[in-house]
Amino acid sequence: MRFMLAAAALCVLAVPTAAHAYCRTTTQQLPPDYRPTRGCFTDGLFLFWRNACVSYSVNAAGSRSIPYEEAKRVIDASFATWMYATCANGEAPGIAVTNLGPASCGEVRYNGDSPNQNVIVFRDDGWPYSDPNSTLGLTTVTFNADTGEIYDADMEINSSARNLSTSEEVPANGFDLASVITHEVGHFFGLAHATDARATMYASYKPGTKALRTLSPDDVAGLCSIYPNPALRIVSVEVSPSQTIVAESCDPNPRHGFTAACSVPKTEEKCAATPRPTASWAASGSVALALAGVLVARRRRTGTR
Numbered sequence: 001m002r003f004m005l006a007a008a009a010l011c012v013l014a015v016p017t018a019a020h021a022y023c024r025t026t027t028q029q030l031p032p033d034y035r036p037t038r039g040c041f042t043d044g045l046f047l048f049w050r051n052a053c054v055s056y057s058v059n060a061a062g063s064r065s066i067p068y069e070e071a072k073r074v075i076d077a078s079f080a081t082w083m084y085a086t087c088a089n090g091e092a093p094g095i096a097v098t099n100l101g102p103a104s105c106g107e108v109r110y111n112g113d114s115p116n117q118n119v120i121v122f123r124d125d126g127w128p129y130s131d132p133n134s135t136l137g138l139t140t141v142t143f144n145a146d147t148g149e150i151y152d153a154d155m156e157i158n159s160s161a162r163n164l165s166t167s168e169e170v171p172a173n174g175f176d177l178a179s180v181i182t183h184e185v186g187h188f189f190g191l192a193h194a195t196d197a198r199a200t201m202y203a204s205y206k207p208g209t210k211a212l213r214t215l216s217p218d219d220v221a222g223l224c225s226i227y228p229n230p231a232l233r234i235v236s237v238e239v240s241p242s243q244t245i246v247a248e249s250c251d252p253n254p255r256h257g258f259t260a261a262c263s264v265p266k267t268e269e270k271c272a273a274t275p276r277p278t279a280s281w282a283a284s285g286s287v288a289l290a291l292a293g294v295l296v297a298r299r300r301r302t303g304t305r
Contacts (some may be wrong), residue, residue: 014168015165022222025124025187026236036096036193036203045148045236047141047190052230053096056118056155056188057260060102062255063122063159066166066177074166075099075120078181078213078263082189085215087224094227098252105262110142115265117151118188120181122159136162136180136205143207147239151255157181172208179205179212189224251261285287 023036028044058075061067079097087093106121127135135158142152157164157180165174179200186201194201199216226234232244239245 011223025192044265054294057103059121085220096231108154114115116254
Protein backbone atom coordinates (compact mmCIF):
# COMPACT_ATOMS: atom_id res chain seq x y z
CA MET A 1 0.00 0.00 0.00
CA ARG A 2 1.30 3.43 -0.92
CA PHE A 3 0.33 6.51 0.96
CA MET A 4 1.34 10.12 1.43
CA LEU A 5 4.63 10.49 3.22
CA ALA A 6 7.19 13.16 3.83
CA ALA A 7 10.79 12.12 3.48
CA ALA A 8 13.61 12.75 5.89
CA ALA A 9 17.38 12.45 5.81
CA LEU A 10 19.54 9.48 6.68
CA CYS A 11 23.26 9.36 7.25
CA VAL A 12 25.23 6.60 5.55
CA LEU A 13 28.74 5.25 5.84
CA ALA A 14 31.06 4.97 2.84
CA VAL A 15 33.49 2.69 4.64
CA PRO A 16 33.04 0.61 7.81
CA THR A 17 35.65 2.50 9.80
CA ALA A 18 34.77 6.14 9.19
CA ALA A 19 31.54 8.01 9.65
CA HIS A 20 30.76 10.71 7.08
CA ALA A 21 28.76 13.88 7.26
CA TYR A 22 26.64 13.33 4.16
CA CYS A 23 23.07 12.16 4.64
CA ARG A 24 20.60 10.43 2.38
CA THR A 25 16.95 11.34 2.16
CA THR A 26 14.43 8.69 3.14
CA THR A 27 10.73 8.03 2.83
CA GLN A 28 9.84 9.07 6.37
CA GLN A 29 8.59 12.48 7.36
CA LEU A 30 10.91 14.52 9.52
CA PRO A 31 9.68 15.40 13.01
CA PRO A 32 8.62 19.05 13.42
CA ASP A 33 11.58 19.85 15.66
CA TYR A 34 14.23 18.27 13.44
CA ARG A 35 17.29 20.38 12.65
CA PRO A 36 20.06 19.21 10.27
CA THR A 37 22.70 20.37 12.75
CA ARG A 38 21.64 17.56 15.09
CA GLY A 39 22.81 14.92 12.64
CA CYS A 40 21.16 12.69 10.08
CA PHE A 41 17.60 11.51 10.53
CA THR A 42 17.61 7.71 10.39
CA ASP A 43 14.04 6.47 9.83
CA GLY A 44 12.62 5.20 6.55
CA LEU A 45 14.00 3.87 3.29
CA PHE A 46 16.71 5.51 1.21
CA LEU A 47 15.56 7.44 -1.86
CA PHE A 48 17.26 6.76 -5.20
CA TRP A 49 16.78 6.96 -8.97
CA ARG A 50 16.80 3.46 -10.41
CA ASN A 51 17.32 4.52 -14.02
CA ALA A 52 20.92 4.86 -15.14
CA CYS A 53 19.92 8.16 -16.79
CA VAL A 54 17.60 10.90 -15.59
CA SER A 55 16.60 14.26 -17.02
CA TYR A 56 15.37 17.74 -16.27
CA SER A 57 13.75 20.59 -18.18
CA VAL A 58 13.94 24.32 -17.50
CA ASN A 59 10.65 26.17 -17.73
CA ALA A 60 10.69 28.14 -20.97
CA ALA A 61 9.53 31.33 -19.26
CA GLY A 62 12.72 31.62 -17.26
CA SER A 63 12.42 34.58 -14.90
CA ARG A 64 11.80 38.28 -15.46
CA SER A 65 15.21 38.88 -13.91
CA ILE A 66 16.96 35.88 -15.50
CA PRO A 67 16.17 35.03 -19.15
CA TYR A 68 15.75 31.40 -20.11
CA GLU A 69 19.12 31.01 -21.84
CA GLU A 70 20.98 32.47 -18.87
CA ALA A 71 19.04 30.31 -16.43
CA LYS A 72 19.72 27.25 -18.58
CA ARG A 73 23.45 28.02 -18.62
CA VAL A 74 23.66 28.17 -14.83
CA ILE A 75 21.44 25.13 -14.31
CA ASP A 76 23.33 23.00 -16.84
CA ALA A 77 26.62 23.94 -15.19
CA SER A 78 25.28 23.09 -11.74
CA PHE A 79 24.19 19.60 -12.81
CA ALA A 80 27.53 19.15 -14.59
CA THR A 81 29.34 19.94 -11.34
CA TRP A 82 27.88 16.76 -9.84
CA MET A 83 28.31 14.67 -12.99
CA TYR A 84 31.99 15.59 -13.41
CA ALA A 85 32.82 14.51 -9.86
CA THR A 86 35.20 11.60 -9.34
CA CYS A 87 34.31 8.80 -6.95
CA ALA A 88 36.84 7.10 -4.70
CA ASN A 89 37.22 4.32 -7.29
CA GLY A 90 38.37 6.87 -9.86
CA GLU A 91 35.15 6.63 -11.85
CA ALA A 92 32.35 9.11 -12.42
CA PRO A 93 29.11 8.71 -10.42
CA GLY A 94 26.97 5.92 -11.82
CA ILE A 95 24.13 8.10 -13.04
CA ALA A 96 23.87 10.40 -16.06
CA VAL A 97 21.65 13.43 -16.52
CA THR A 98 20.28 15.13 -19.64
CA ASN A 99 18.53 18.43 -20.29
CA LEU A 100 15.55 17.49 -22.48
CA GLY A 101 14.89 21.06 -23.52
CA PRO A 102 12.48 23.78 -22.40
CA ALA A 103 9.17 22.91 -20.78
CA SER A 104 6.07 25.02 -21.14
CA CYS A 105 4.66 23.41 -18.00
CA GLY A 106 5.44 25.30 -14.81
CA GLU A 107 3.48 23.11 -12.42
CA VAL A 108 4.84 20.86 -9.73
CA ARG A 109 3.10 17.61 -10.52
CA TYR A 110 3.52 13.92 -11.26
CA ASN A 111 1.19 11.92 -13.50
CA GLY A 112 0.97 8.25 -12.67
CA ASP A 113 -0.45 7.30 -16.05
CA SER A 114 0.72 9.93 -18.53
CA PRO A 115 3.92 11.74 -19.57
CA ASN A 116 5.90 13.96 -17.20
CA GLN A 117 8.82 16.34 -16.96
CA ASN A 118 11.25 17.04 -14.12
CA VAL A 119 10.79 20.78 -14.33
CA ILE A 120 12.84 23.63 -12.89
CA VAL A 121 10.71 26.74 -12.59
CA PHE A 122 11.16 30.27 -11.24
CA ARG A 123 8.49 31.88 -9.05
CA ASP A 124 8.52 35.60 -9.86
CA ASP A 125 5.09 36.53 -8.53
CA GLY A 126 5.44 35.53 -4.91
CA TRP A 127 6.55 32.47 -3.02
CA PRO A 128 3.58 30.16 -2.40
CA TYR A 129 4.99 28.53 0.74
CA SER A 130 4.75 29.96 4.23
CA ASP A 131 7.62 29.45 6.63
CA PRO A 132 9.12 31.34 9.58
CA ASN A 133 12.24 31.91 7.49
CA SER A 134 12.59 33.35 4.02
CA THR A 135 12.96 30.82 1.24
CA LEU A 136 15.16 30.41 -1.83
CA GLY A 137 14.06 27.13 -3.34
CA LEU A 138 12.16 23.90 -2.93
CA THR A 139 12.44 20.51 -4.61
CA THR A 140 9.44 18.20 -4.65
CA VAL A 141 10.19 14.51 -5.10
CA THR A 142 7.65 11.81 -5.89
CA PHE A 143 8.74 8.33 -4.85
CA ASN A 144 7.61 4.77 -4.24
CA ALA A 145 7.04 4.51 -0.49
CA ASP A 146 7.62 0.75 -0.57
CA THR A 147 11.10 0.94 -2.10
CA GLY A 148 12.32 4.54 -2.08
CA GLU A 149 12.60 4.69 -5.87
CA ILE A 150 12.25 8.26 -7.11
CA TYR A 151 9.67 8.72 -9.85
CA ASP A 152 9.81 12.47 -10.39
CA ALA A 153 11.57 15.59 -9.08
CA ASP A 154 10.49 19.21 -9.65
CA MET A 155 12.49 22.22 -8.49
CA GLU A 156 11.11 25.69 -7.70
CA ILE A 157 13.33 28.76 -7.31
CA ASN A 158 12.15 31.84 -5.45
CA SER A 159 12.83 34.77 -7.78
CA SER A 160 10.29 37.12 -6.18
CA ALA A 161 11.98 40.07 -4.45
CA ARG A 162 15.26 38.17 -4.56
CA ASN A 163 18.62 39.47 -5.67
CA LEU A 164 19.54 36.33 -7.60
CA SER A 165 22.94 36.62 -9.25
CA THR A 166 24.28 34.77 -12.28
CA SER A 167 27.58 36.67 -12.48
CA GLU A 168 30.98 35.17 -11.79
CA GLU A 169 31.46 37.47 -8.82
CA VAL A 170 28.45 37.63 -6.53
CA PRO A 171 27.35 41.04 -5.18
CA ALA A 172 27.67 41.40 -1.41
CA ASN A 173 23.90 41.22 -0.96
CA GLY A 174 23.34 38.76 -3.81
CA PHE A 175 22.10 35.17 -3.79
CA ASP A 176 24.26 33.10 -6.09
CA LEU A 177 21.93 31.15 -8.36
CA ALA A 178 24.63 28.58 -9.11
CA SER A 179 25.05 27.88 -5.38
CA VAL A 180 21.30 27.51 -4.87
CA ILE A 181 20.89 25.19 -7.86
CA THR A 182 23.97 23.09 -7.04
CA HIS A 183 22.61 22.53 -3.52
CA GLU A 184 19.16 21.66 -4.88
CA VAL A 185 20.63 19.22 -7.40
CA GLY A 186 21.95 17.24 -4.44
CA HIS A 187 18.36 16.94 -3.20
CA PHE A 188 17.26 16.02 -6.73
CA PHE A 189 19.60 13.01 -6.59
CA GLY A 190 18.47 11.90 -3.13
CA LEU A 191 20.87 13.61 -0.74
CA ALA A 192 19.68 15.35 2.42
CA HIS A 193 21.42 18.07 4.37
CA ALA A 194 24.95 17.27 5.44
CA THR A 195 26.39 17.79 8.90
CA ASP A 196 29.72 19.04 7.53
CA ALA A 197 29.69 22.86 7.41
CA ARG A 198 32.11 22.75 4.45
CA ALA A 199 29.73 20.77 2.26
CA THR A 200 27.51 22.14 -0.51
CA MET A 201 24.72 20.13 1.10
CA TYR A 202 25.11 21.87 4.45
CA ALA A 203 22.01 23.74 5.58
CA SER A 204 23.22 27.33 5.33
CA TYR A 205 24.29 29.86 2.73
CA LYS A 206 26.02 33.21 3.18
CA PRO A 207 24.85 35.86 0.71
CA GLY A 208 27.55 37.25 -1.54
CA THR A 209 29.45 33.96 -1.65
CA LYS A 210 29.89 31.27 -4.29
CA ALA A 211 31.55 28.48 -2.29
CA LEU A 212 28.56 26.15 -2.71
CA ARG A 213 29.24 25.95 -6.44
CA THR A 214 32.17 23.67 -5.61
CA LEU A 215 31.49 20.22 -4.14
CA SER A 216 33.35 19.04 -1.08
CA PRO A 217 34.74 15.49 -0.88
CA ASP A 218 31.81 14.74 1.42
CA ASP A 219 29.27 15.79 -1.22
CA VAL A 220 30.94 13.57 -3.81
CA ALA A 221 31.09 10.64 -1.41
CA GLY A 222 27.38 11.06 -0.76
CA LEU A 223 26.45 10.91 -4.45
CA CYS A 224 28.75 7.95 -5.04
CA SER A 225 27.26 6.15 -2.05
CA ILE A 226 23.94 5.99 -3.93
CA TYR A 227 25.25 5.54 -7.48
CA PRO A 228 28.61 3.70 -7.27
CA ASN A 229 28.41 2.68 -10.93
CA PRO A 230 25.80 2.67 -13.74
CA ALA A 231 24.76 -0.91 -12.99
CA LEU A 232 24.01 -0.73 -9.25
CA ARG A 233 22.00 1.30 -6.76
CA ILE A 234 22.64 1.23 -3.02
CA VAL A 235 19.32 0.81 -1.21
CA SER A 236 17.99 0.05 2.24
CA VAL A 237 18.44 -3.44 3.60
CA GLU A 238 14.65 -3.73 3.83
CA VAL A 239 14.50 -3.40 0.05
CA SER A 240 17.40 -5.78 -0.68
CA PRO A 241 19.36 -7.88 1.86
CA SER A 242 22.55 -7.08 -0.09
CA GLN A 243 21.66 -3.37 -0.02
CA THR A 244 22.10 -3.30 -3.79
CA ILE A 245 19.71 -3.57 -6.71
CA VAL A 246 20.37 -3.61 -10.44
CA ALA A 247 19.88 -0.26 -12.13
CA GLU A 248 17.57 0.08 -15.10
CA SER A 249 19.13 0.65 -18.50
CA CYS A 250 19.72 4.22 -19.59
CA ASP A 251 16.58 6.08 -20.66
CA PRO A 252 16.52 9.79 -19.80
CA ASN A 253 12.81 10.15 -20.47
CA PRO A 254 10.70 10.71 -17.35
CA ARG A 255 8.43 7.97 -16.11
CA HIS A 256 5.61 7.35 -18.65
CA GLY A 257 7.46 9.46 -21.24
CA PHE A 258 8.37 13.10 -21.72
CA THR A 259 6.11 16.03 -22.42
CA ALA A 260 7.01 19.70 -22.41
CA ALA A 261 3.40 20.60 -21.63
CA CYS A 262 1.38 19.90 -18.51
CA SER A 263 -0.03 16.48 -19.28
CA VAL A 264 -3.54 15.67 -18.10
CA PRO A 265 -3.74 12.39 -16.14
CA LYS A 266 -5.92 9.69 -17.63
CA THR A 267 -7.28 8.89 -14.18
CA GLU A 268 -7.61 10.89 -10.99
CA GLU A 269 -4.21 11.72 -9.55
CA LYS A 270 -3.58 9.80 -6.34
CA CYS A 271 -0.39 11.34 -5.09
CA ALA A 272 -0.37 14.60 -3.22
CA ALA A 273 2.37 16.86 -1.96
CA THR A 274 2.72 17.30 1.77
CA PRO A 275 1.71 20.80 2.84
CA ARG A 276 4.80 21.61 4.84
CA PRO A 277 8.51 21.43 4.03
CA THR A 278 10.45 18.60 5.58
CA ALA A 279 14.06 19.72 5.44
CA SER A 280 15.41 23.20 5.75
CA TRP A 281 18.46 24.99 4.45
CA ALA A 282 18.30 27.51 7.24
CA ALA A 283 20.67 30.32 8.00
CA SER A 284 20.68 32.68 10.92
CA GLY A 285 18.72 35.88 10.47
CA SER A 286 21.34 37.78 12.39
CA VAL A 287 22.85 40.70 10.48
CA ALA A 288 25.89 40.52 12.72
CA LEU A 289 26.63 37.08 11.33
CA ALA A 290 26.17 38.36 7.77
CA LEU A 291 23.69 35.55 7.08
CA ALA A 292 20.25 36.01 5.61
CA GLY A 293 17.34 33.93 6.77
CA VAL A 294 17.53 31.45 3.92
CA LEU A 295 15.53 28.27 3.69
CA VAL A 296 15.71 25.59 1.07
CA ALA A 297 13.15 22.93 1.76
CA ARG A 298 11.80 19.87 0.06
CA ARG A 299 8.35 18.40 -0.19
CA ARG A 300 7.77 14.71 -0.63
CA ARG A 301 4.95 12.77 -2.14
CA THR A 302 4.39 9.15 -2.99
CA GLY A 303 3.64 7.89 -6.46
CA THR A 304 0.90 5.47 -7.43
CA ARG A 305 2.63 3.98 -10.48
